[in-house]
Every structure is written in structure tokens, then in C-alpha cells.
Amino acid sequence: MLKRLAQLACLFSAALLVVLLGFRVCSLWRTDVVLIPTGRESVFMFTSHRGGWVELDLITEWPGPRGGWWTGGARDHDEAGPFKLWAAHRSMSRYGVCLREGQLVLPQGAPGEGVICEDAYQQAVQRGYPGMMTNGDPGWAMVRGWEIKSRFAYPIALAAILPIAWGVARRVNAVRRRRRSRDGCCVECGYDLRGSSACCPECGVTRVQQHVPP
Numbered sequence: 001m002l003k004r005l006a007q008l009a010c011l012f013s014a015a016l017l018v019v020l021l022g023f024r025v026c027s028l029w030r031t032d033v034v035l036i037p038t039g040r041e042s043v044f045m046f047t048s049h050r051g052g053w054v055e056l057d058l059i060t061e062w063p064g065p066r067g068g069w070w071t072g073g074a075r076d077h078d079e080a081g082p083f084k085l086w087a088a089h090r091s092m093s094r095y096g097v098c099l100r101e102g103q104l105v106l107p108q109g110a111p112g113e114g115v116i117c118e119d120a121y122q123q124a125v126q127r128g129y130p131g132m133m134t135n136g137d138p139g140w141a142m143v144r145g146w147e148i149k150s151r152f153a154y155p156i157a158l159a160a161i162l163p164i165a166w167g168v169a170r171r172v173n174a175v176r177r178r179r180r181s182r183d184g185c186c187v188e189c190g191y192d193l194r195g196s197s198a199c200c201p202e203c204g205v206t207r208v209q210q211h212v213p214p
């Protein structure tokens with residue numbers, strides 16, 4: 001059971017690693033914004049910035065969040081995805097990781113149209129943000145959010161830990177089993193099987209199971 005969970009975690013980690021590496025490569029020339037609704041008024045926003053930055057946002061109090069995926073060539077949200085403006089209540093930055101919590105302004109779009117993505121930045125400038133945009137403006141949503149932003153290297157390194165550990169463990173295990181087999185010991189538990197019967201008296205593994213491919 002535990003092994004199965006570890007396997008699943010490892011697979012998930014490996015898949016995440018592939019996705020992150022893909023976005024990292026794309027971030028050489030473009031920005032991607034992926035919006036995944038997580039509830040009636042909450043949404044998860046993943047941003048891969050052109051220039052190698054990754055940003056995770058959890059946004060709440062957003063009326064009717066929708067899913068979406070935008071791409072653009074800009075370094076920020078002005079050409080890709082829902083451009084957001086921060087009024088951070090708390091913010092800290094350490095070791096190249098930036099954490100923020102506070103209010104955001106997002107273009108909400110007309111009802112039924114979803115989130116505005118094109119020229120959202122120009123719209124924000126035209127509306128004189130910050131200062132003139134008020135809560136209740138139909139085109140914009142005042143929402144709450146948490147954000148973590150860093151270079152891609154951190155999440156990629158984190159996602160790589162499990163798959164690498166798994167690979168190393170497999171390698172170590174294979175070497176140990178080969179050595180035990182060569183020395184005439186049980187491959188599972190290391191019990192000395194020289195002159196002993198068909199299966200290991202210690203753990204019950206049979207001769208057939210003892211076979212270790214070279």
C-alpha cells in the first residue's frame with residue numbers, strides 16, 4: 001500500500017516535472033496563463049512568464065470564475081491572460097521566492113464573455129489604475145489572492161526530487177539483489193541459502209523468485 005502510494009507520488013512528480021520543463025522551454029519566447037476554477041468563487045491561476053518566471057495564484061471571491069488558457073509574447077499579462085494588478089497586504093521576498101497576499105484587480109469581461117485577455121493592460125491604463133478603478137466596476141473584479149512567484153528552477157528541482165530518489169533506490173536495490181544472488185544469499189532478505197532447500201526459510205521467497213537477471 002505504502003509502496004503503491006510512493007509509486008503514485010513518483011508518477012505524479014514525474015508528470016509535473018515534464019509539464020514544468022515544457023512551460024520552461026515555452027517561457028523562452030512566450031507567456032502562458034492557465035486558469036482552473038476550483039470552486040464557485042475561487043480559481044487557481046498558473047502563469048509561466050516569458051523570461052523564466054513561474055507564478056501560482058489562488059484567487060477567491062471572484063464571481064463566476066471560468067477556465068481558460070492564454071498565450072502571448074509579452075513578459076507580463078498585458079498580451080496574455082487576465083492582466084492582474086496587485087494591492088498587496090502582505091508581501092515577502094527571500095531567496096528569489098516572492099510571496100504575496102492581498103487584493104487584486106482582474107478584468108472580468110462582460111457577462112457571458114469570460115475574462116478579457118486582449119489589451120487588458122491598455123484598458124487598465126486607460127482607466128487610470130490604480131486610484132480610479134472602483135470596487136463594483138462591472139468590467140473588473142476586485143478579488144482576494146495569494147501568490148507565490150519564483151524562477152522555474154525551484155519548482156523543477158522540487159518536482160525532480162522524487163523521480164531521482166526513485167531511480168537511485170531502484171539502482172541500489174538492483175545492485176544489492178545481484179550481489180546477494182552471486183553470494184548464494186536470498187535476494188530479498190540476504191539469508192544465507194547455500195545448501196538450503198527450495199525456498200528461503202527466513203522470508204519464504206522461492207528459488208524461482210530468487211532469479212536475478214544479469
Ligand SMILES: [Zn+2]
Nearest residue numbers: 186189200203
Ligand atoms: Zn529471504
